[in-house]
Amino acid sequence: MGASPHSRSAARRRLEVSGRANGGGIVEACRVIAASGQQYPDAGLVRERGSSMVKAYVLVVTNPGKTKLVVAGIKDLEGVVECHEVMGPYDIVVEVEAEQLSDIPKILSEGIRPLDGIESTSSLVTFPQ
Known part of the structure; x- marks a missing residue:
């Protein structure tokens, strides 16, 4: 439509x-x-x-019982577009956008990874369209 x-x-x-x-x-x-x-x-x-934004998906594993706390912390971070609690080998999927590819590691290292309750992360950076 x-x-x-x-x-x-x-x-x-x-x-x-x-x-x-x-x-x-x-x-x-x-x-x-x-x-x-x-x-x-x-x-x-x-x-x-x-102009285009660089997009990445961050797959997050949290410590047991900390998922909702981590989601709440991630949602307000600069560069985070969406954040979803999911079922499967990962607990959270985060969509991140940045002006440049070089901005993505900073979002991860200074924003997402330091949050209390995160056990591990894996990042998937998309190809430009």
Whole structure:
């Protein structure tokens, strides 16, 4: 189900007015969840063509009984997009985004790994699309 042409053109006009549509910029991805009738500006979710974020998934094993505490600590860290408690060999899956590949190790070493209750982590860095 795609957006109607009217909503696309209205969005384009809003981008032009905000100055974000110059130079052929495009919206790469955007997920907006809002109550009916409420309007939200792009909230910084618009990226110009050519810019991309590095994404990584961090698989976390926690000490028994510490999973919920670790999830609460991870959710507020800079660079964390999503954090889910899961079943299986890992206890938590974390989606992380950064401007550059070199930013990912810092997020892990200074943000995630020092949290109390983490036993081990494994990281999966995605290829650019």
